[in-house]
Amino acid sequence: MHTWGKFADKSVTDLCRVAVNRALGDAGIGWRDVDAVAAASSRFSGGKGWGLNGNDVVEDMGSTGIPVYNMSAGCAAGGNAFNVGYSLVAGGMHDVVLVVGGEKMPKGFIQTSGVDEDSDPEFLRQRCVGMPGPSFWALLCRQRMAEMGTTEEQLAKVAVKAHEVGRHNENARFRQQFSVEEVLASNLVSDPLHLYEICPVSDGAAAAVICSAEKARQLGGTMPWVAGSAVATARFDDGLPRGLAGTVPAGKAHHSEAAIAVAGALEQAGASPGDLDLVELQDNTVYYELAFPEEWGLCEPGESERLLEAGETLPTGKMPLNPSGGFLCFGEATTAMGVFQVCELTWQLRQEAGPRQVPGATLALAQTLGLGGNASALVLKR
Amino acid sequence: MSTARVPVMEGLFSDESGEARLLGSRCSTCNTPYFPRSDRCHNPECDVSQVQDDSFGPRGTLWSYSVQNYPPPPPARYDEPFEPYALCVVDLDDGLRVVGRMAADDAGLEVGSKVELALGPICHEDDGTEVISWMFRSV
Numbered sequence A: 001m002h003t004w005g006k007f008a009d010k011s012v013t014d015l016c017r018v019a020v021n022r023a024l025g026d027a028g029i030g031w032r033d034v035d036a037v038a039a040a041s042s043r044f045s046g047g048k049g050w051g052l053n054g055n056d057v058v059e060d061m062g063s064t065g066i067p068v069y070n071m072s073a074g075c076a077a078g079g080n081a082f083n084v085g086y087s088l089v090a091g092g093m094h095d096v097v098l099v100v101g102g103e104k105m106p107k108g109f110i111q112t113s114g115v116d117e118d119s120d121p122e123f124l125r126q127r128c129v130g131m132p133g134p135s136f137w138a139l140l141c142r143q144r145m146a147e148m149g150t151t152e153e154q155l156a157k158v159a160v161k162a163h164e165v166g167r168h169n170e171n172a173r174f175r176q177q178f179s180v181e182e183v184l185a186s187n188l189v190s191d192p193l194h195l196y197e198i199c200p201v202s203d204g205a206a207a208a209v210i211c212s213a214e215k216a217r218q219l220g221g222t223m224p225w226v227a228g229s230a231v232a233t234a235r236f237d238d239g240l241p242r243g244l245a246g247t248v249p250a251g252k253a254h255h256s257e258a259a260i261a262v263a264g265a266l267e268q269a270g271a272s273p274g275d276l277d278l279v280e281l282q283d284n285t286v287y288y289e290l291a292f293p294e295e296w297g298l299c300e301p302g303e304s305e306r307l308l309e310a311g312e313t314l315p316t317g318k319m320p321l322n323p324s325g326g327f328l329c330f331g332e333a334t335t336a337m338g339v340f341q342v343c344e345l346t347w348q349l350r351q352e353a354g355p356r357q358v359p360g361a362t363l364a365l366a367q368t369l370g371l372g373g374n375a376s377a378l379v380l381k382r
Numbered sequence B: 001m002s003t004a005r006v007p008v009m010e011g012l013f014s015d016e017s018g019e020a021r022l023l024g025s026r027c028s029t030c031n032t033p034y035f036p037r038s039d040r041c042h043n044p045e046c047d048v049s050q051v052q053d054d055s056f057g058p059r060g061t062l063w064s065y066s067v068q069n070y071p072p073p074p075p076a077r078y079d080e081p082f083e084p085y086a087l088c089v090v091d092l093d094d095g096l097r098v099v100g101r102m103a104a105d106d107a108g109l110e111v112g113s114k115v116e117l118a119l120g121p122i123c124h125e126d127d128g129t130e131v132i133s134w135m136f137r138s139v
Ligand SMILES: [Zn+2]
Pocket: B027, B028, B029, B030, B031, B032, B041, B042, B043, B046, B047, B048, B049, B050
């Protein structure tokens, strides 16, 4: 992994080279041992997007003629690339696949519409209503506050908790400790969400090596096993206010793509939510750390705030969430995020995470969410 | 003399009947509402897509709200200097969950409150013409 931050003097290829060399070194292999690359590419929708094209990484490392799979799924691309890499190895197609994600982000919040077309729901939403990205999270959050009684202080406590653990992570970009008062005093970006309750964009890169069981035994060392890996898209009737309108759902509105991916990865692992020792989830905003555990059955609906306040979401708690510090401490380098989570899970399962270590972690889940209703999830075990 | 008005986008709403309506469609097989108009029914449980024009509104319930506190990036439109505005998600009585703004003069924001569809200005052209979109107002 390359550290997260803003690196004006480096290209996305520079960032990826660092991450790839560290991953290869960690696995004890060289570039010529890599059979294929699964890259999380942000060049989606006909060139729209920012940085990474996996072919550039291969050219930079040395054009050995290996296949490159460029996966696009918005911010879920890292998880999708992992899924493709895993499937290629599990299916016997390749013995060693490198998964890489890297990004140099433009300034400001992520622009959700790059297409100037009446037929693009995101364009219509911005033009006719004026709802930039963070307002989507704000609307979900306000709805939860009304339904569950979540307070502004509890929202701020999620950010405080993130920095309490993330400050120990040398790869994180934001490592200062905040108080509840400081979080609530930061700019109100999109009521009820403050600046420190939303993740900004960052530059960063991460890489991971997936290899067959036989190859792993040859290489030796402590490697986690892939117990499950799944990707999903959103269901038609999940009730989230995407685009301009949808159907009023029969049940509670939720991110169906994330729930489906998580359930799929857990099923492959033969595990239930309660078996997980830790979860890295996509906390673009503090809201998700409250909503997702309930939507995936890690805890009961309405229970998240109590668990947070009891310290149960800390690495030492009963339901550790984002011991890395999460997106709030890293900032979002879109396609790299799913791979950054793989790195964190690996370190946690090897008990190498230092002050942010979840004691005795043996089973861990990671999840990402991407524009367009994409999601990925994976379960690693020791 | 009344102020000149122009819709922010053609074909999405109308008040020709004297009542604000959103212009969409509905599948007569499975009753799914669509806004904006859809050529096809996307309900995976629906076997026969039979989509016809339909219109929605005006009554509904506030599902959630937010306040846009900073000038939104393009292609959003607003008057200078920027004034914060309220955003909302409304469950219309006819089964559509739709996003919109709250009318500028509306101070009452409470999840679960009754609202009604209206058309109003989101900004002005240089010549003073009002640019109209759909919004919601407490009732
Ligand atoms: Zn239908």
